[in-house]
Amino acid sequence: MSIKENILYFDQQLRQTPCRLVAVSKTHPVERIQEAYDAGHRIFGENKVQELVDKYAQLPHDINWHLIGHLQTNKVKYIAEFIDTIQSVDSLKLLIEINKRAEMFGRTLPINCMLQIAIADEETKYGMSCEEAEALLASEEYRQMKHISITGVMGIATNTDNESQLRQEFQNLRSCFDRLKSTYFFASDYFKEISMGMTSDWALAVAEGSTMIRVGSGIFGARDYSKT
Numbered sequence: 001m002s003i004k005e006n007i008l009y010f011d012q013q014l015r016q017t018p019c020r021l022v023a024v025s026k027t028h029p030v031e032r033i034q035e036a037y038d039a040g041h042r043i044f045g046e047n048k049v050q051e052l053v054d055k056y057a058q059l060p061h062d063i064n065w066h067l068i069g070h071l072q073t074n075k076v077k078y079i080a081e082f083i084d085t086i087q088s089v090d091s092l093k094l095l096i097e098i099n100k101r102a103e104m105f106g107r108t109l110p111i112n113c114m115l116q117i118a119i120a121d122e123e124t125k126y127g128m129s130c131e132e133a134e135a136l137l138a139s140e141e142y143r144q145m146k147h148i149s150i151t152g153v154m155g156i157a158t159n160t161d162n163e164s165q166l167r168q169e170f171q172n173l174r175s176c177f178d179r180l181k182s183t184y185f186f187a188s189d190y191f192k193e194i195s196m197g198m199t200s201d202w203a204l205a206v207a208e209g210s211t212m213i214r215v216g217s218g219i220f221g222a223r224d225y226s227k228t
């Protein structure tokens with residue numbers, strides 16, 4: 001299927017749900033991203049800062065860019081002017097830097113941030129525990145921030161085809177969301193996103209309450225890492 005057909009397929013699949021699609025375009029050239037854009041899609045995800053900066057410069061500026069990969073504090077400055085959402089916030093230190101850079105660029109809109117929660121059984125995956133996320137939200141530093149908006153949580157499930165394990169991990173992320181919502185955001189409409197689900201497990205994630213799936217190969221085809 002073409003990129004356009006894939007975009008239309010996901011639009012159709014998600015029509016009856018509150019869930020939106022982030023088209024994960026990492027490793028794919030701007031021409032292929034433009035195809036998805038021409039099919040009407042506007043939310044794209046990248047996992048590397050340099051690649052994102054290069055693509056941002058070459059593509060229409062009404063794209064909503066989401067950073068979904070690990071972000072080093074010293075690289076926030078390269079994306080702070082234009083980024084819509086940073087899904088991979090995994091420490092207070094990083095959030096402090098994001099807030100600072102958003103202020104320096106004089107953005108009219110805050111940078112949307114999502115707290116990345118570790119839900120997989122693999123120790124290598126980045127992310128905080130739900131307790132660490134709570135401690136971040138309880139901190140005085142966080143309460144002073146005026147240039148970021150925490151819009152939800154993000155998680156990467158274990159790379160497995162074990163359906164019950166995947167469901168459990170998605171449920172864990174959802175209950176973390178519920179916990180943070182009821183304690184810190186009960187009156188805040190903007191805290192509403194649960195970003196979970198990728199090409200292989202998006203349908204399960206939607207069934208478990210995902211509001212944002214991140215699909216790469218299911219739209220753009222297999223990635224060729226030798227070109228990056």
Ligand SMILES: *Cc1c(COP(=O)(O)O)cnc(C)c1O
Nearest residue numbers: 024047068198199214215216217
């Ligand atoms: C690459 C990536 C995806 C998309 O993976 P696919 O299996 O190609 O859909 C989703 N989320 C994150 C964080 C990624 O790095």
